[in-house]
Amino acid sequence: MKKLLVASLLTLAVPAMADTAPARLSAETLATAAQLRERALAGSGAYDVVESLTTEVGPRMAGTEADARAVAWAVKKFGSMGFDAVRTEPVRFPVWRRGHERAEVVSPFPQPLHLVALGRSVGTGGAPIEAEVVEFATLKDLENAPEGTLIGKIAYVSNRMERFRDGSGYGPAVAARGRGASSAARHGAVAYLLRSIGTDNDRLAHTGMMSYAEDIPKIPAAALTNPDADILSNMLRRGKPVTVRLDIDAGIGEEYESANVIAEVRGREKPEEIVLLGAHLDSWDLGTGAIDDAAGVAITMRAAALIAALPLRPRRTIRVVAFANEEQGLIGGRAYAAAHGDSVTQHILAAESDFGAGRIYAFATSEPPDAARPVIEQIAQALAPLGIEYTPGKGGAGPDLIPMAQRGMAWAWLAQDGTDYFDYHHTHNDTLDKIEPAALDQNVAAYAVFAWMVAESDVDFGSAVKQ
Amino acid sequence: MKKLLVASLLTLAVPAMADTAPARLSAETLATAAQLRERALAGSGAYDVVESLTTEVGPRMAGTEADARAVAWAVKKFGSMGFDAVRTEPVRFPVWRRGHERAEVVSPFPQPLHLVALGRSVGTGGAPIEAEVVEFATLKDLENAPEGTLIGKIAYVSNRMERFRDGSGYGPAVAARGRGASSAARHGAVAYLLRSIGTDNDRLAHTGMMSYAEDIPKIPAAALTNPDADILSNMLRRGKPVTVRLDIDAGIGEEYESANVIAEVRGREKPEEIVLLGAHLDSWDLGTGAIDDAAGVAITMRAAALIAALPLRPRRTIRVVAFANEEQGLIGGRAYAAAHGDSVTQHILAAESDFGAGRIYAFATSEPPDAARPVIEQIAQALAPLGIEYTPGKGGAGPDLIPMAQRGMAWAWLAQDGTDYFDYHHTHNDTLDKIEPAALDQNVAAYAVFAWMVAESDVDFGSAVKQ
Numbered sequence: 001m002k003k004l005l006v007a008s009l010l011t012l013a014v015p016a017m018a019d020t021a022p023a024r025l026s027a028e029t030l031a032t033a034a035q036l037r038e039r040a041l042a043g044s045g046a047y048d049v050v051e052s053l054t055t056e057v058g059p060r061m062a063g064t065e066a067d068a069r070a071v072a073w074a075v076k077k078f079g080s081m082g083f084d085a086v087r088t089e090p091v092r093f094p095v096w097r098r099g100h101e102r103a104e105v106v107s108p109f110p111q112p113l114h115l116v117a118l119g120r121s122v123g124t125g126g127a128p129i130e131a132e133v134v135e136f137a138t139l140k141d142l143e144n145a146p147e148g149t150l151i152g153k154i155a156y157v158s159n160r161m162e163r164f165r166d167g168s169g170y171g172p173a174v175a176a177r178g179r180g181a182s183s184a185a186r187h188g189a190v191a192y193l194l195r196s197i198g199t200d201n202d203r204l205a206h207t208g209m210m211s212y213a214e215d216i217p218k219i220p221a222a223a224l225t226n227p228d229a230d231i232l233s234n235m236l237r238r239g240k241p242v243t244v245r246l247d248i249d250a251g252i253g254e255e256y257e258s259a260n261v262i263a264e265v266r267g268r269e270k271p272e273e274i275v276l277l278g279a280h281l282d283s284w285d286l287g288t289g290a291i292d293d294a295a296g297v298a299i300t301m302r303a304a305a306l307i308a309a310l311p312l313r314p315r316r317t318i319r320v321v322a323f324a325n326e327e328q329g330l331i332g333g334r335a336y337a338a339a340h341g342d343s344v345t346q347h348i349l350a351a352e353s354d355f356g357a358g359r360i361y362a363f364a365t366s367e368p369p370d371a372a373r374p375v376i377e378q379i380a381q382a383l384a385p386l387g388i389e390y391t392p393g394k395g396g397a398g399p400d401l402i403p404m405a406q407r408g409m410a411w412a413w414l415a416q417d418g419t420d421y422f423d424y425h426h427t428h429n430d431t432l433d434k435i436e437p438a439a440l441d442q443n444v445a446a447y448a449v450f451a452w453m454v455a456e457s458d459v460d461f462g463s464a465v466k467q
Numbered sequence: 468m469k470k471l472l473v474a475s476l477l478t479l480a481v482p483a484m485a486d487t488a489p490a491r492l493s494a495e496t497l498a499t500a501a502q503l504r505e506r507a508l509a510g511s512g513a514y515d516v517v518e519s520l521t522t523e524v525g526p527r528m529a530g531t532e533a534d535a536r537a538v539a540w541a542v543k544k545f546g547s548m549g550f551d552a553v554r555t556e557p558v559r560f561p562v563w564r565r566g567h568e569r570a571e572v573v574s575p576f577p578q579p580l581h582l583v584a585l586g587r588s589v590g591t592g593g594a595p596i597e598a599e600v601v602e603f604a605t606l607k608d609l610e611n612a613p614e615g616t617l618i619g620k621i622a623y624v625s626n627r628m629e630r631f632r633d634g635s636g637y638g639p640a641v642a643a644r645g646r647g648a649s650s651a652a653r654h655g656a657v658a659y660l661l662r663s664i665g666t667d668n669d670r671l672a673h674t675g676m677m678s679y680a681e682d683i684p685k686i687p688a689a690a691l692t693n694p695d696a697d698i699l700s701n702m703l704r705r706g707k708p709v710t711v712r713l714d715i716d717a718g719i720g721e722e723y724e725s726a727n728v729i730a731e732v733r734g735r736e737k738p739e740e741i742v743l744l745g746a747h748l749d750s751w752d753l754g755t756g757a758i759d760d761a762a763g764v765a766i767t768m769r770a771a772a773l774i775a776a777l778p779l780r781p782r783r784t785i786r787v788v789a790f791a792n793e794e795q796g797l798i799g800g801r802a803y804a805a806a807h808g809d810s811v812t813q814h815i816l817a818a819e820s821d822f823g824a825g826r827i828y829a830f831a832t833s834e835p836p837d838a839a840r841p842v843i844e845q846i847a848q849a850l851a852p853l854g855i856e857y858t859p860g861k862g863g864a865g866p867d868l869i870p871m872a873q874r875g876m877a878w879a880w881l882a883q884d885g886t887d888y889f890d891y892h893h894t895h896n897d898t899l900d901k902i903e904p905a906a907l908d909q910n911v912a913a914y915a916v917f918a919w920m921v922a923e924s925d926v927d928f929g930s931a932v933k934q
Contacts, residue, residue, distance in 0.1 A: 055701045058578030066578070111525030111755070114895065202669055203754070203895040227898035231755070234522045234899075286668070288578070288698070403867070428581065428670035431694035432701075 001331060024374045029122045029456045033382045036306055040445035044306070047437040048075065049298035054288035054432050057262035061285035062325035063095030070281050071250035073257045073298070074322045081305040083320075084313075085266065088259035091324035091335040095256045096120050098285055099249025101222055105129060106243040109235055115193065115222040116205040116286065116368055117250045118177060122218045128247040129154070129220070130189050135236045139176040143183050146415075151188035153182070154350045156243055158233050160226070161256065163199040167355065167418035171369050173197050174208070181221035182213035191246050192221040195229035200423035205228050207284050208426045209328055210293040220248045237320075252419040258282070258324040265304050268313040274343075275318045275455045276350035276409075277447060278333075278400050280326035287430030293422065295435060295443075296353035297322050303447030307455070316348060326354065327426075333400030338409060344407045349454050349461040351412040352398020353443065356425075357435040358417035360446045363388050364395040364462060365412045366405070372459045379453045386446055408466040412454075472568040473615075491841045496923045503773055507912035508540050511773070512555075513906040516544065516765035521755035521899050528752035529792035530723040531564030535545035541764070541789045545730035548772040548788075551780075551909050552733065555726035558791035558802040562723045563587050566716025568689055573597060573710040575701055581670055582660065582689040583753065584717045585644060585728045586678040586795055589685045590846055594882045595714040596621070596658050596687070602703045606643040612649050618655035621711055622647070625700050627693070628747060630666040634822065634885035640664050641675070641923045648688035650679035658713050659688040662696035667890035670694050674751050675893045676795055687715045725749070725791040727799045732771050734922065735780040740923045741810075742785045743817035743876075744771060744914060745800075745867050754897030758888065762902060762910075763790050763820035770914030774922070783924035790867040793821070800867030804874060811874045816928040818879040819865020820910065821890075825884035827913045830855050831862040832879045832928060833872070839926045846920045853913055872931050875933040879921075 053073060060070035071088060078086040096119060103113040117123075131154045136142040138159045145155075157176045162169035181192040196206035204226045212218045224232060235242045261281060267273060279296025283289020304320045313462050323332030342346070349365065363383050368376055380390035395413025397405035405411050424430045454461070520540060527537040538555060546555040563586060569581040584590075598621045603609040605626045612622075624643045629636035641664050648659040663673035672692045679685045691699060702709045728748060734740060746763025750756020771787045790799030807814070816832065830850050835843055847857035862880025864872035872878050891897045922930070 051701060055698060056576045058576065058698070109523045109525065201896075201898075201900040203671060203898060204669070227755075227896070227900050230898070230900055231522060231525070234518060288694075429668075429694070431668075431670060431697070433668040433694050433697055 006366060012272040025378050025453060025457055028384065029453065030378065032310065033453050036448040036452055037382065037386065037445045039306055040448050041441050043223065044302045044303040044441040044444035044445050046054040046298035047435065049301060050290055050294040050435060051432055053294040053297065054075065054290045056096045057385065059285045060281070060283050060289060060290045060375045062093065062258060062282045062328055067258050069244055071261055074261040074281055077302065078261065081301065082308040083263040083265060086263045088261050089339055090118060090163060091258045091260055091332045092255060093325055093328065093331045095253045097251060099123065099362030102116045102247040103314050104245050105235065106245050108240050108242065113224060113228045113232065113244065114203055114205060115228065116207045117248050118206055118210040118221045120210055121221040121248065121250050123248045123250045124191070124220050124246055126363050128244045130243060131190055131350060133236065133242050133244050135233060139180055139183065140256060142180065145187050148188055150184060153189050154191045154193060154246065155184035155189040155194040156232065158195045158229055159423060160195055161197050161199055163419065165417055166415065166420050167184045169199065170197065170422060177208050177210055177223065179211070179213065180370065181210055181219055182216045183219045185219045188459060189219060196226055198224040198226060198422050198425060198427065199245050201226050201269055202429060204427040204429050205220035206426045207286060207419060220246065222248060258392065260336055261326050263320045265308045265318040266313060267314045268316050268319040269315040271317050272346055274315040274347050275316055275451050276347050277320045277451055278323060278350065279319065280400055281322040281352055282325050282327055284327055286426065286428045288432065290432045291356040291424055291430050291431055291434055292426065293354045295357035299353045299440065299443040299447055302444045303451055306448045307452050314452060314457040315458065318451050318455050324399050328398055330402060341362065341404065341407050343407050343462045344465050345403060347409045347463055349410050349412055350401050350403050350404065351414055351445065351450065354398050355416040355418050356421040357440050358419065358421065359439045359442050360388050360414045360416050362385065362394065362415035363413065364391045366410045368462045369460055372403060375453065375459050377456045379406045382453060383446055386442055390445060408464045410462040412450065414450065416443065479492045481744065485641050492845050492920060492924055496920065497845065497849065503915040503919055504849065504853065504912045506773055507910050507915050511769045511908040511911035513765035513769040513907040513911050514902065515759055516768060517761040517902060518539060518899055519544065520761040520764065521757045525755045526752045527750050527756060529725060529749045529795055530561065531752065532748060536724050538728055541728040541748055545768065547726065548768065549775040550730040550732060553730045555556055556802065557801045558725045558727055558859055560792055560795065560798045561933045562720045563795060564718060564720050565592065568856050569714040571712050572588050572702065573712050573900065575707050575709065580691060580699065580711065581672060582691045582695065583672040583674045584715050585688045585690060586674055587677055587719065587925060588688040588715065588717050589691055590715045590717045590747050591687050591713055595712045595900055597710060597712045598657055599734060600703065600709045600711050602700060606650065609647065612654050615655055618657050618688040621658045621660060621713065622651035622653065622656040623660040624700065625662045625696055627662055628666055628889060630886065632886050633882065633885055634888055636666065637664065637889060644675050644677055644690065646678065648677055648686055649683045651686045652686045656686060658686050661690055663690040663693055665693060665889050665892060665894065666695050670895060671894040671896050673893045674753060688715065689715060707869050727803055728789040730787045732775045733780060734782050734784040734786040736782040738784050739813055740783040741814050741917045742783055742918050743814050744785065744787045744918055745817065745819035745865060746821055747799060748789040749792050749794055749869055751794055751893050751914050753893065753895040755899065756897055757899045758823040758891055758897050759893065760821045762824035762907060766820045766907065766910040766914055769911045770918055773787060773915045774919050781919060782925065783891050783922040783923050785918050789891055797866055797869060802872030808871065811876050812930045812934050814871060814876045814930055816877050817868050817871065819868050820914065820915065821865050822883040822885050823888040824907050825886065825888065827853065827855050827881045827883050827904045829858045829861065829882035830880065831858045831860065835929045836927055839928045842924045842926050846917060849916045849920060850913055853909055857911060863895065876930045879917065881917065883910065
């Protein structure tokens, strides 16, 4: 009830604001945007931020002791960069613990298999499971398997993710990770394996979230590296039964409190109006989370810090959020929405950097009011020298922004080149060396230009409470 | 004494043979060479051989149970391909056992480090070692460290191998692997770490042989992945002491008997004269040994098998040897030389394939007698359509051939493109997917052409007992 009332009031407020908004940004504002762009390209400092987080904290899976060190790191790092305010907001979740994972083919061709347990998976119950493997080309094939055909077996889905610049191979492939285990268990399987959701041929498996359907037995779920999936499929192709031993120690433990770390450059005229930049602070436990998502933290942090270093604050507030526990279900993003969902319309426009460290090639926003189009065109023009194309109608909200976007927050999309992203995503290989400093600078330039221009504008970009 | 006598007799025999040798190969022989080349390029079957060995045996480190399975595989595989004789010769060595290896930075920035023990390394003695790390840019810097400066410390050499097509970055870098541990121990170090000898940025460490100097304490030695070496160096660059905990279980165990597997296409006129093709059957334990050296086994096996499928046997015998335990000190090659060193001059010319699965780009031989030059030119011409350049004066004997070459056996060099070889060499990443079937076919074409022409010729290529 309270929520609806607030929503109505805010909805009413928007047109009033838009009426008085200047249609276009001034030449001075554009000149400052160009300065920000050039400063970032000349060396944004973002690479050093990634180096710092990956070296001084390293892997920082949600709920581990490194989670707390990462939060402390972020508070300190924001604090050193001229922000007007830095604070944390609590984020709570049950901890998932990875103990170990081991697998080997027992027969007919004994050899080890390299895999990792999927995030939130259960273990094998303190002792190894030994069972015959049944391969399915796709998740759909598994779902359509005849009733009871997998009793006592290990189900294995072997389809391979395709490589695209925009990462669009991920969506079709990742369902096998998310819900494959329960599909397998529904047919009586005792464990579930899949080919890693990744585009590489490295012997490093890709972890990532899975979830269990209710009222279905929870069975352990793990991803084989692409080369190991090849080995297993090549064995199975010979037509003889293949038996695998699987030993996984993993499971859900205690409740943990982490934090979203929030830093602001306060608006000089409308401090209550927020341009939100996001990224996530947590990583998986395997790599050092350089591309996922120290890069995003560094890009948004340094973009806002460049604006904080200007002689004049922008009209509106720029808020940077380093979200907690994105990896295990957008927990930080949900906590943010729970805390700030009532102020959707104060969130003028939001963008998240969570797709690695490749160059930005496209820009778009959620459907804007007509009054915002001239400013969006100006932003697109200011981004164009960075090799960024304006592609209205494309894109979407970054993961941690989804809970707010679902409530009606307007979003912008600064699309990074993700051609190589899924070579490293959620693997041990997500390390500093995968990042090109100049590409990171280009990202900072884009975010700084974008945030400055939105914050200096006075138009409404379409945030409105969804009824 | 006996050896010298035999040697003298054989040396005398060579000119007699050369005198009657036809200067050049016939047009018919060249036509057959061209046929072999085209057959191999149309599909040599080598990829299937690599697939078979890596799938059905997998990792086959010398002295493991998979060593015996690999020998049985090779005997059976040769046996299925029309060779005239297949046999084994014993190869004995003490087994090196890898238990486990774990490392982590304890302070100031706790995070795991990924590494592998070097081959033949000792362990940490049943309990972890915890010590401060001292970095050296090069092995030479470690060797020149002031007396006693490493007492109780972990020495760490961080230089990085360079990438070249011919793999020439390996030699300068690998000394740090071979003798770094004893250099460190000489200065009082308790353990030795080095940056992997590899050109990749994958979080997969490169193992490989090391050896201990006599009368120096044996300390554990392990290679960090390139990204982990970056992490450690970045921490050390901050100037604070960095403490690492190292837990390695490894060591030398029982004596083991493996075997060189030898298959022959018997010469129709001079069966006692041998064209030797070699590769090694063993691999390290981490990958499936696809490029090192299932590829070489497949290339030489299929090249000789194509010749065995001709209607006529060549004049001379073609002998293919799948050597045992190359990785831990050319043990199979030494055993072969111990068994056959007295018949160096019967080994007309020898070539080994042990540099991965890249295309062959160059051909050369050890310094030939003048009488052999026309035939070598003909071979070079027959190889030219494969994109292979004749580069006299370059190259060397393959590793397993060194013990025989040191005794005077003539060798040929079929140089493979090794640009990517050290990305995968001695890592978990040495798997089937790293091999391009067409490149393997090109290798088989070259080896078949080469072996056929040498075996069909009657000239001496310079094998002579070294005094």
